[in-house]
Amino acid sequence: MLPPNNRDDACRPPAPRSPLAMTAHPIAVEEYRPEQEPYYHPVGDEVALFEAAAAGHIPLLLKGPTGCGKTRFVEHMAWRLHRPLVTVSCHDDLTASDLVGRYLVKGGEVVWVDGPLTRAVKVGAICYLDEIVEARKDTTVVIHPLADDRRYLTVEKTGQVHPAHPDFCLVISYNPGYQSALKELKVSTRQRFASLAFDYPAPAVEAAVVAHETGLDPARCDQLVRLAQMTRNLKEQGLEEGASTRLLVHCGRLMVAGIDPVRACETAIALTLTDDPEMVAAVAEMVAAVF
Amino acid sequence: MMTETCVSNLQIGRPKAGTTPIPYSLSPMHxxxxxxxxxxxxxxxxxxxxxxxxxxxxxxxxxxxxxxxxxxxxxxxxxxxxxxxxxxxxxxxxxxxxxxxxxxxxxxxxxxxxxxxxxxxxxxxxxxxxxxxEGEATAVGEVALAPLAGRLETFLAALGGERHAIIAGVGPTTDGDHLILPERFHLAPTAEDNRTLYRWAATLLWAQLHRATFRLPSGWGDSAVDDLGRLDHFLSSFADPPLAAHLYLLAETVRLEAALGRELPGLARAAAAAKGALLATDLGRDHALLPPRARLCASLTRWLLGGNPGEAATVAHLLTPLATDSATVAASCAAVTACYPHLARLPGDGAMALPYLAALQPKRVAEALRRQRQQRLARLRVAIAHLAAEQSIHPPEKLAMRARTPSPSPTYELVAEGRPVELSAEVEGQLQAVVADLPTLPPELLAAGGWAPGYDPATPAGGEPVAGAAGDGFFYDEWDHRRHAYHKGWCTVREKAPAASPEPVAARILAGHRGVVRALRARFERLRTEERTLRRRHDGTDIDLDAVVEAIADARAGVEPDNRLFTRLQRDERNIAVCFLVDMSGSTKGWINRLQKESLVVLCEAIEAAGDRYAIYGFSGMTRLRCDLYPIKPFSEPYGEVVRARIGAIEPQDYTRMGAAIRHACFRLGEVEARTRLLIALTDGKPDDWDHYRGTYGIEDTRQALIEARRQGVHPFCITLDRDAADYLAHMVGPASYCYVEDVRTLPRKIPEVYRRLTR
Structure with a gap:
């Protein structure tokens, strides 16, 4: 059996909010549901769109750079819609049976164990496939019948077809920033989804998010956001990617813990963004200018 | 998959401590x-x-x-x-x-x-x-621009907008394209403060270009001209335009310094300290002997540096509101109008520059910004024309633009027959840049048909010419370790058509190495993308029935059963691009050349079996102006008779300027889409060229080129035949991995082996 997906979500606030953190023992994937409202600051009509899509059985594709709040948004929506949330972080070795299920040998007998996708289909959860392009191409085909109006899951090995629970909702995410010809979604996959584009929020909103997540004083949050924007301007000019909101939250938490702002930025931002000593020095100069 | 295992299995040069010996036994001063x-x-x-x-x-x-x-x-x-x-x-x-x-x-x-x-x-x-x-004796603490310029450019690029080149000249000022800074700064007594003032001046120039100093709203200057032409009109409308220009620069500096102070408090703090240091110099003194107007200007300068305005208190009071958050460029214009009479009525010459900013050049900047605006629009048009073709929007007249969000700061989107068109991030960025730059959107852009190609014949559609492509060469910098700086655009690399041998050299080689080739092909074919089922895994897609049967039997027999009961489908995707650089210098004459050819033929056969993308470039040349690369097999060309004939024709040429060859190979690798990019250089000795490119200089430049390769995400690897390699190789190719082949005769078998290990 796959371990319950307790991926360490960086955006999760320090206070233990998830049921996993509150109960000491693990729970089944399909039992995970956010009990308290995960903080999410809407920047547009994405909440209404998600609700409409979920009601209309339309699968969703979330795209946007890393650390801008895609995962948090899904957690928030799971809470809002009172549905369990099954998250699968895709990696390049993820196979169809990792999603659907497999036979296991238990005490001399062969037992079928459902994978996270099958469980989500059965109980009517939101199934969130994070960074779907990382998964093997053949894997994505498994979700095709679920993502159109058939809404069922075929399990070849057991010879069964599972019709999806009415509450089942498929959400996938990908980051178009990693532009590589090999990491593109197939058109046939893409066209089954409605797409929501995410980006880093407007400065004021981002500062509010950082303030909420860290408890840092607003002036410092503004500075952090300004620094982040400066690094984002250097994308493709020495940096692969600018500082994400998640990085800012990390940095803010270090500051709240009493670390000097310049040192915190160096640790959480400059050295994280690049290994090139020249760029580390450049980012350090920006830090010195902003703080 | 990288090189440790590889290196340990081959002869390795032993690294030697230190770099190069100093050429003196006794310090020269003695x-x-x-x-x-x-x-x-x-x-x-x-x-x-x-x-x-x-x-x-x-x-x-x-x-x-x-x-x-x-x-x-x-x-x-x-x-x-x-x-x-x-x-x-x-x-x-x-x-x-x-x-x-x-x-x-x-x-x-x-x-x-x-x-x-x-x-x-x-x-x-x-x-x-x-x-x-000549000229004044230099103050202590003077700093030069050259070592700071690169970092400053990066800093300003981070602030946003297009990247501006920093050039040395009379300044600090801007011509709209470049930021012009003096070659040396020695305003303040300490180097630290001078560096800060450099940075502060450059940041102010950036702010002038990006915070509308040169773009007046309507109502100021002649409203008939465009926003970029108004400043010049506005300043000329005064009886004494240089005085008005000086006041405008002062007003804008007050406004922009305050704005930057809010955005970059750290830098502003350092600048304030540096300005304080300036106050302690001559600039802070009261100049009782100056004519009245110049004295007032000097007092204003003192006030700008944070000192007491003295007799300039009235003017300073008029300028103070510019430091507030809400001040715009219009407020600066108003302040100039209000301050002007206070100075104009005083006798004397008043066109005095600020200590760390030189006079504005409104006309030149307006011209440059207008040109940039046109180029941006032209580039956007071209991009949108491509987009229309890609998404098969016929005819392109269907495209129009409309506001996505309502005023006051609307964002725009492109629509075709009322439906939004999906834009790539790049086009989206271009579109928003054009919109942000234009004061009002010309109505023709909003109308359907405004984006049709060739709509505006006045706008050049091709964008800018590609920089650096003058002639048929590529220009590359070269590292000078003594200066610790690059020679800019120093080497000219040309790709020369390689000769093709009429003799069936390759065929003979293949015949002679049939056994080796067959064995290598078999090994390399196994590297190909393929699915294979791995048995007896702890975890996998399916049950390994054999293992289960065995495990059950074991359990029954009382032996501890093996718990590896699964099969797993393994798919190895090779996504590799490799560029081989082959030394064609004069020193490879003779059997090294023959073995190189043999190696390349065998290598090609092997890589073909693995199915990787690869290129082979020979390099040689003489002097920095003639660094020749011979594309024996470019990435785009399939392996075949032509390539084989070229390999057969590889002949020793002149010298070895390795740095330029490595830089060009990296450029070519950068054009190929691949997860792993490898650069494998095959050389017989030290880098060596006719014009001083030898000894430490050549070694250090090669080393620097390899470091650059690393930075670009290329894995460099060197194979050398030099028996004396140990004394410099570790240092030179330290950034890369390397091996050296002692017995040259094994080269044809060694190179494919190295490659296989590198990419496995």
């Missing part, structure tokens, strides 16, 4: 005069004659203080490596330079001279060198 004479005579021999001896230079050096002598002789070696005449002149003028700039300033001075030498040649460089005694 040399006797005779030894000095001997050394300089030898070093300067090419430029000396019976009438021109080293004696003058010896005399000049001998008169220096001991520490200055040490520094001068160290730097002399750098100069002599570039040009003996310059080195000779350097010594003749070194005393004057020490007087003006101090011993610490000598190195900066020589760098300036050598930069001119690289750019303009020997005579301009010497003319510049001779000016050292």
């Amino acid at each position: 040399w006797t005069r005779a030894k000095l004479d001997d050394h300089l005579s030898r070093r300067l021999e090419p430029v000396l004659s019976s009438r021109r001896t080293a004696a003058v230079a010896v005399e000049a050096v001998w008169r220096l203080s001991i520490p200055a002598r040490g520094a001068a002789l160290d730097l002399f070696e750098i100069a002599a490596a570039a040009n003996e005449e310059i080195a000779f002149q350097f010594l003749l003028h070194v005393q004057a330079a020490v007087d003006r700039r101090g011993i610490q300033g000598l190195q900066g001075w020589l760098l300036e001279i050598l930069d001119r030498y690289d750019r303009d040649g020997m005579y301009p460089a010497i003319a510049y060198l001779r000016t050292v005694g």
